[in-house]
Amino acid sequence: MSGWQELDQFLRTDPQDVGCERAMEVLDIYVDAVIKDGAKETERRFPGVAAHLRACGPCGEDFAGLLAAVSGASS
């Protein structure tokens, strides 16, 4: 492993990425959709949010935290 592949993945940007503000606005809707319909279907319905959550570490953490909170509360 030379690191080039990982660097390339990190540098690639997705034009569909909606940014933090919009992703956080709909994060509760996104999480409920993941629980109800599954991750794949939710990514298809919200491609810009999915692209953002893949690329943004802090928003990805918030997504994981909200999913854990909701899953934990309903289990």
Added chain:
Amino acid sequence: MSLAGGTTAGKVSSRGPLDEESREWLRCLAGTGRDSRSNAEREQALARLHDLLLRAARAELGRRSRPAGVEGRERDDLAHQAADDALLAITGKLDRFRGDSRFTTWAYKFVIFEVSAKLGRHYWRNPPPQAGDDAWERIPDRFGADPAQHAESRELAGALRRAVTEVLSDRQRRVFVAIIVDGIPLDALAIELGSTRNAIYKTMFDARRKIRAHLVAHGYLDDEEPRTS
């Protein structure tokens, strides 16, 4: 980056039909206070919601505590602060709940955001030592390079450093170096610069695009498929 939202963010309705549980939360929390029964109901609902938020804050801080370095009494204090602030925000924004998600999911979102914000501020209370001059040499590790491949690692660090120096604006360079070279968390950097997560992310987004174009132009990366190691 499609910051306008639009179809890529997914469609949300202006007001969805409320599920029974969400309707009950709203009814209790929006008690008019005109009689002692609705007052008592509202107080009970507030206490119940605070309990849910506190449990979620504790769990979230537990999930993030190792990288964030928050333990023990300090962690529990942060959990209480996050739950208190989230409850205040929720009760102040009840009229903005549109029913597109369950009420509890919407409410948990506030406490998760509070935990993020508090960890960002907490970083500066006890920041790790400043990265030294050799920070750029550790960049290949950041991208999973094999330490045994010295020549490839030096080439990667050198090419990236030249791109950062040559193609980024002062602002982009400052943000990129702080996050990638110095390892400062994005939320903590936003606080330090008096900015927002969204603005810092946008700066990084543009920086990534410019650096990649530079590395493609100089033959380090392929324009289409990721380079394999």
